[in-house]
Every structure is written in C-alpha cells, then in structure tokens.
Amino acid sequence: MRRPSATVVQYTIMSVLAVFFxxxxxxxxxxxxxxxxxxxxxxxSWRAFLPTPFVGFDNYAAAFSRASFGRVFMNSLIISxxxxxxxxxxxxxxxxxxxxxxxAGRAVVVGVVIALMIIPFEALAVPLLAMMSSLGQLxxxxxxxxxxxxxxxxxxLFYTFFLGIPKSIEEAxxxxxxxxxxxFVSVIxxxxxxxxxxxxxxxxxxxxxxxxxxxxxxxxxxxxxLPLGIGTFKTTPPVLWGEIxxxxxxxxxxxxxxxxxxxxxxxxxxxxxxxxx
Amino acid sequence: xxxxxxxxxxxxxxxxxxxxxxxxxxxxxxxxxxAASAWLFAAPGLALLGLxxxxxxxxxxxxxxxxxxxxxxxxxxxxxxxxYTSILGGGDFWQALGNNxxxxxxxxxxxxxxxxxxxxxVNGKLRGRVVFRTIYFLPVVTVMAAxxxxxxxLYNPEGLINAVMKAFTxxxxxxxxxxxxxxxxxxxxxxxxxxxxxxxxxxxxAALQDVxxxxxxxxxxDGAGAWDQFRNVTLPGIRNGLLFVITVTTVLAFRxxxxxxxxxxxxxxxxxxxxxxxxxxxxxxxxxxxxxxxSAVAVIFFVIVLLITVVQRRxxxxxxxxx
Numbered sequence: 001m002r003r004p005s006a007t008v009v010q011y012t013i014m015s016v017l018a019v020f021f022x023x024x025x026x027x028x029x030x031x032x033x034x035x036x037x038x039x040x041x042x043x044x045s046w047r048a049f050l051p052t053p054f055v056g057f058d059n060y061a062a063a064f065s066r067a068s069f070g071r072v073f074m075n076s077l078i079i080s081x082x083x084x085x086x087x088x089x090x091x092x093x094x095x096x097x098x099x100x101x102x103x104a105g106r107a108v109v110v111g112v113v114i115a116l117m118i119i120p121f122e123a124l125a126v127p128l129l130a131m132m133s134s135l136g137q138l139x140x141x142x143x144x145x146x147x148x149x150x151x152x153x154x155x156x157l158f159y160t161f162f163l164g165i166p167k168s169i170e171e172a173x174x175x176x177x178x179x180x181x182x183x184f185v186s187v188i189x190x191x192x193x194x195x196x197x198x199x200x201x202x203x204x205x206x207x208x209x210x211x212x213x214x215x216x217x218x219x220x221x222x223x224x225x226l227p228l229g230i231g232t233f234k235t236t237p238p239v240l241w242g243e244i245x246x247x248x249x250x251x252x253x254x255x256x257x258x259x260x261x262x263x264x265x266x267x268x269x270x271x272x273x274x275x276x277x
Numbered sequence: 278x279x280x281x282x283x284x285x286x287x288x289x290x291x292x293x294x295x296x297x298x299x300x301x302x303x304x305x306x307x308x309x310x311x312a313a314s315a316w317l318f319a320a321p322g323l324a325l326l327g328l329x330x331x332x333x334x335x336x337x338x339x340x341x342x343x344x345x346x347x348x349x350x351x352x353x354x355x356x357x358x359x360x361y362t363s364i365l366g367g368g369d370f371w372q373a374l375g376n377n378x379x380x381x382x383x384x385x386x387x388x389x390x391x392x393x394x395x396x397x398x399v400n401g402k403l404r405g406r407v408v409f410r411t412i413y414f415l416p417v418v419t420v421m422a423a424x425x426x427x428x429x430x431l432y433n434p435e436g437l438i439n440a441v442m443k444a445f446t447x448x449x450x451x452x453x454x455x456x457x458x459x460x461x462x463x464x465x466x467x468x469x470x471x472x473x474x475x476x477x478x479x480x481x482x483a484a485l486q487d488v489x490x491x492x493x494x495x496x497x498x499d500g501a502g503a504w505d506q507f508r509n510v511t512l513p514g515i516r517n518g519l520l521f522v523i524t525v526t527t528v529l530a531f532r533x534x535x536x537x538x539x540x541x542x543x544x545x546x547x548x549x550x551x552x553x554x555x556x557x558x559x560x561x562x563x564x565x566x567x568x569x570x571x572s573a574v575a576v577i578f579f580v581i582v583l584l585i586t587v588v589q590r591r592x593x594x595x596x597x598x599x600x
Contacts, residue, residue, distance in 0.1 A: 007403065010403060014398055014403075017395065017409075021412055021415060021471065021475070024416075024427045024428060024471070025419065028423075039430070043433060043435060044435060089321075091322060093318040094319050094321070094322030094323065097318035098319070101311055101315035102308065103312040103315040103316060109319070118583060119330060119334055120528065120578075122532050122558070122575070122578060123334070123575045123576070123578055123582070124329070124334060124337065125558070126337065126571040126574075126575050127337045127568065129347070129563060130336070130568045133347055133348070146325070146329065148329075150326045150329070152326065155322060179314065205417075209421055209422065209535075211421070211535045212535070212559065215559070216559070216563045226423075227421070227423070227535070228422075230422050231426075231538065231539045241430055244426060245430070248426055252419050252420060255419070256415060256418055256419070259414075259415070267410075270417075270476060270479045271480060
C-alpha cells in the first residue's frame with residue numbers, strides 16, 4: 001500500500017517542479033503571438049498562457065524589421081562559430097602537445113595552463129578593452145572572437161582526454177612512419193570525438209550567451225550579438241512586449257531544439273565539467 | 278594538481294625505451310623533430326593564451342596602480358595604491374560587495390539544496406525520469422539575457438507573478454518587484470536559480486551515480502533507514518561533487534552581471550539595490566573610462582575568486598588525505 005502512494009507523491013512533486021521550470025518559456029511563446037495590450041492585460045490570469053487574441057507572426061516580422069533580428073542572429077552565428085570552430089583546433093593541438101609530445105619545459109607549461117584556469121574573464125575585461133581600443137579593434141567581429149579561442153579549461157579537457165588514450169595506438173602509427181602531424185589527424189583526433197563534442201557544446205553555450213564583452217566593445221547594430229540585441233530592444237521605445245517575446249523566442253528556440261536533438265552529449269559534457277577540480 | 282602535471286613525465290622513459298628500437302632516423306634527431314612539432318602544435322594556443330590572458334592580467338595589475346584612462350591626452354602616471362584606497366573608501370564598492378555576499382549567502386545554500394533534491398528525484402527508477410530531467414535542464418540552455426527579459430515581464434507589478442501572489446494572499450502581497458529596493462535583488466536571485474539549478478543538478482546526478490550500490494545494500498543490511506542512508510552513504514559519497522557545485526555557484530555569484538544589467542530600469546538600480554562588483558567594474562572602467570580604477574576593481578574581484586578556489590582545493594585535498 002505504501003509504495004504506490006509514495007510514487008504518486010513523487011510524480012506530483014516532479015510535475016509541480018516541471019511547471020516551475022516551463023511556465024516562463026510557455027509564457028514567452030504565448031505572448032509572442034499577442035499584441036502588446038493583450039500581453040499586459042492578460043498577464044493577470046491563466047489566459048497569459050494562451051496565444052489569444054492571435055496575431056500570427058506579426059511580432060516576429062516586427063523583430064526582424066524593427067530590431068534587425070536577422071542581422072544580429074547572423075552576427076551571433078559568426079562569433080560563436082568562429083570561437084568554437086577555431087577553438088576546437090587550437091585547444092586540442094595544445095592539449096595533445098602537452099599530453100603526448102616530449103619537449104623541454106612541458107611540465108611548466110602544463111602548470112601555467114592550470115593556473116590560468118582560475119582567472120575569470122571578468123578580471124581581464126577592462127584592460128583587454130583598453131588594449132583593443134588602442135589597437136583600433138572595437139566594433140569588429142575579431143574583437144569578439146580572438147580573446148575566446150584559446151581557453152585553458154578546454155586545453156585541460158583535451159589534455160586529460162589524450163592522457164587516457166593508450167600509447168600503443170600511437171606507437172603503431174609511428175612504426176608505420178607517420179609523423180606527429182599525421183598521427184594526430186588520422187589516429188588521435190578521431191578517437192577524441194567525445195572531447196570535441198563536449199568542447200563544442202560548452203563553448204557554444206558560453207559564447208552564445210555572452211553579454212559583458214559585447215556591451216563594452218560594440219556600439220552599432222553591425223556586429224552586435226543576440227544577448228545585447230535583446231537587452232537594447234527591451235529598452236528601445238516603443239516598448240512592445242509581444243515583439244520582445246518574439247525576439248526572445250527566436251533566440252531561444254533554436255538552441256532548445258539543438259539541445260533536445262543532442263541531449264545525450266549535453267548532459268555528458270556538463271557532467272564531465274564537474275569531474276575536474 | 279602537480280601530480281597530474283608529472284604523470285606523463287613518469288611515463289616518459291618507458292615510452293622512450295619502446296620507441297627507440299624502431300627503424301628510421303637516429304634517436305636524437307627524431308627527438309628534436311618531435312620537440313619542433315610539439316612547439317608547432319602548441320604555438321597557436323600558447324600565443325593566444327599569452328596575448329589574451331597573461332598580457333591583460335599583467336596590465337590589470339600594473340594599470341590598477343596608475344591613473345590610465347581609455348581615451349586621454351594626458352600621459353599615464355603611477356599613483357601607487359590610490360585607486361585601491363579610494364575604491365575601498367567609497368560607499369558604492371561596499372554596497373556592491375554587500376549585494377554579492379548577500380546573493381552568495383542566499384543562492385549558494387538554496388540552489389545547492391534544490392539541485393541535490395532534483396538530482397535525487399530524477400535519479401530514481403521512476404518511468405519518465407529522463408523527461409523530467411530534460412525539463413529541469415531547459416532553462417540552462419535558455420540564454421540568460423533572454424531569461425532576464427522574460428522574467429522582467431513576469432515581475433511587472435500587474436504581471437503574472439503578482440496575479441499568483443494576490444490569489445494566495447488575498448491581495449495583501451504584491452510588491453513592485455524590480456522597482457522596490459527590498460525586492461529587486463531577491464527577484465534577481467530567483468531568476469538566477471531558475472536558470473542555473475539544472476546545471477548543478479546534472480553534476481550532482483553524475484556524482485550520485487558514482488556512489489557504489491553495494492554501500493547502500495550494506496547500509497540497508499545494517500538496518501539504516503532512507504534518511505540514515507542519505508546522510509551516511511549518499512552525502513559522503515558525493516562530497517567532491519557538492520564541493521565543486523558550491524565553489525562554481527559561489528564564483529558565478531561574484532560574476533553576476535547580465536541579470537542586473539538587463540532587468541532593472543537602470544543597471545544596478547533601484548538605488549543600487551542590484552549593484553554588483555562586476556557592474557561597478559564595468560561602470561568605472563567602461564562608462565567612466567577610468568581604466569586604472571576599473572582594473573583595481575578587477576584585481577580585487579580576482580583575489581576574491583582566487584581565495585574561494587584555494588579554499589575549495591584545500592578542503593578537497595583534506596578529504597583525499599583522510600580517506
């Protein structure tokens with residue numbers, strides 16, 4: 001008799017929690033199909049979660065025309081794509097050199113990379129801004145990409161992953177006459193797919209969400225990414241909440257879909273970030 | 278940490294022995310070739326780490342003792358510790374630090390306990406637990422800036438949250454969340470926990486699943502109830518996972534910026550109720566263009582983060598030595 005009722009209690013708790021996590025997202029989608037007046041007047045009741053009176057995709061069209069959503073979305077894609085794409089190459093090469101290749105001073109370099117992991121980006125933002133400003137690099141894509149390509153956390157991720165690959169695999173390639181470059185490309189990198197997937201996912205999540213740095217280094221809409229885009233759209237008169245919610249939905253939903261498709265890798269990546277330390 | 282760095286070193290001789298009999302060029306030239314390609318592999322990463330972490334970090338230390346400005350016709354001059362004394366002597370910094378500390382004091386225990394509860398719930402054998410885990414994780418994938426905007430609308434005095442509050446309190450409790458200095462930071466805390474708890478849940482779930490099942494069986498044989506098992510088997514078993522979550526959450530709390538820049542009418546408002554250290558650094562170093570003073574705030578921030586990390590490492594190591 002006790003077990004079924006305990007199960008019911010647990011399901012009830014879990015469902016209430018699910019409502020807590022989901023309601024802002026449902027509210028966002030419902031509001032994105034309403035006029036500003038309907039969003040504000042409907043907020044006091046359960047009607048807040050219904051997309052009525054339905055105005056179709058007017059708000060979505062307005063987010064494109066009034067807030068240049070298309071341009072800003074492309075900017076975010078270019079910036080995150082650059083950071084992640086180049087980061088996969090640069091961080092894995094450095095991680096491999098540290099884990100497997102013999103050279104003088106390697107232990108020192110490993111120690112330095114581990115020490116650098118402690119420095120949060122926020123501690124570097126102001127001097128980096130002054131550096132970039134004096135180099136005339138503000139308001140560009142590269143100022144938003146270059147500082148984030150090499151990441152000590154990801155170097156360390158690859159380093160520990162490569163340490164775990166049996167040496168015999170490389171020895172075989174070496175005996176066949178392959179140099180370090182060929183060994184890496186044709187033998188090691190394919191084995192490291194899980195590490196690449198983890199870095200791609202975490203790197204994308206971090207870079208897609210960045211706000212502080214774009215606020216400091218971009219002025220116009222030309223190279224502005226999504227988080228800053230929605231932050232400024234929220235305060236640009238006239239403030240129309242239906243349109244703002246359409247903007248939020250369009251910057252959120254693609255990521256939610258990618259997450260649902262590759263959930264397994266997301267969860268594994270996040271879980272592995274807790275293994276270090 | 279040092280033992281990790283030395284691991285490949287200790288394995289070095291064995292490998293050298295294994296590769297030396299292979300045919301090909303003499304060992305020393307092969308070795309030099311390997312060192313050359315190692316530097317080639319490492320060069321892009323090391324150059325970028327140096328240019329974008331080591332250099333700005335050194336500049337922060339140096340500029341924090343100068344009056345350097347973003348754009349100024351005057352030359353930069355050394356001012357000693359003047360930036361530090363004026364920051365520590367001003368009220369804004371202490372208000373910001375106080376907000377960060379208050380945020381940590383509430384969010385770290387509440388969010389950690391919440392995450393642990395969620396992890397235990399989705400760790401069971403119930404059908405559909407993966408669906409619930411997915412739902413709890415969804416806010417993590419939602420960009421914080423977007424979450425902050427959605428919650429700004431929810432916190433509207435006539436908005437959804439107050440409709441619920443009024444229904445439960447018969448209209449007695451309906452504050453103007455983001456415009457009331459008493460409630461503004463609490464509003465920010467709620468969004469932060471809503472957004473971040475799923476991440477911690479996954480880390481704790483992984484830790485829970487690493488606790489050997491035999492330990493529970495042994496405890497059950499000893500007649501331990503569910504609560505005793507949780508206290509004596511689960512909690513010690515996930516100790517390092519918990520410490521990691523607590524450290525990360527504490528550091529994140531000191532990095533608080535996005536929410537307090539987006540949600541209030543003016544960043545850090547009302548009346549500085551949501552002012553944080555990073556916002557202070559941003560306003561000094563960027564808005565007022567005082568790179569010197571902003572760098573000093575950054576250095577103070579870094580020292581705090583460093584202390585938190587050192588304390589965590591020490592606690593983890595103690596555990597490793599005692600067991």
